[in-house]
Amino acid sequence: MKKSIFLVMDMTNDLVSETGASAASYGVQVRDREVLANTRKAIDAARAAGVRVGFVRVGFSPDYRECPPASPIFSKARDNGLFKLGTEGTAVHPALGQQPSDFDIVKHRVSPFYGTTLDPILSANGIERLILCGVSTNGVVHSGARDAHDRDYECIILEDCCAGVTQDEHDHAIACLGRYATILNSREFDFAR
Template sequence: MSNKALLILDVINELIHEKGSVGKDGYFEQAQKKSLLKNLKEIISLAREKETLIIYVIFGFDKNFTEWSEKTKLFQKVKENNQAILGEWSTKIHSDVSPQDKDYVIVKHRVDPFFGTNLEQVLRSNNIDELFLTGVSSEFVVLASVISGHDRDYTINVIEECVSSSDKYSHDCAIHIMSKLSNVVSINDIKF
């Protein structure tokens, strides 16, 4: 196994399925325009072929919203709308890119996948020092991963064809910012 890991961030039904309540806010449409699921399948297949560690990160709360806070602007309506409940369809990883038994699945309750999770422990215990980021959305979880990973001394690569947002402008702004802290790479240039 290499010292590299592929992270698939928040590729859950809530965000990228046409029936997802948040997906209707543009995430589904942008994922379709970018052929996100097709591109993710391609990069996941390559990672499996090269025996690269694959880590899925999902977002959600327990049914009582124990981890939820009304102070977080992004998630203020989640409890009221009964969204992102762990174990329900909305927080399941999209079936087109389902994890396999050897893959890790990490649950987070905030934007940053390093915050309050065992992500760093999993990376360190597998001697990982280079991350390849994919997922939804560019301006939230992917950008947070870039910043947190950068500050933890990982080499960070954002696979441009494998990240999307709710709208093109937010995506483009996030890519511009991420390019200052990470390598923004094409799926065609990946060599795990």
């Protein structure tokens, strides 16, 4: 069995909760695609196979000192009080069953690698393969898969555990990601191999 980690990315209340800040966008796709239920089943399968789980969360200090003011993605976070660490909005959605033994990786940009503890975690644990999912498909999943590819990791993306703002956005991102990763449905992937 390859040494693997299952990275569940940006599945925080601000982004995926039906009552969160993004309920009218990501929340709709997450609900319609059953992303939370699919991801929870995949997390349970990973744990049963002895694969470590890591949750990646975007977040900023209460004064937003790490937030890039010129970013088209994050520039509105400060104005709208989003992605503030220590709030319910940046907590992992409770349906996913985060455990104290899971890795908790906080990021301040789109990539799960940039300026985070992810590289040292992967190195210290001898990880060879990353299984990726998250919201959004064309944001953190796309960036994570490309960065992981360039660091020589094998990448698997669980398509039914991802969502974009729209189905078209998701589909387009998945089509692009096939160059960097193997795309599978979570029910097709055997975490024990």
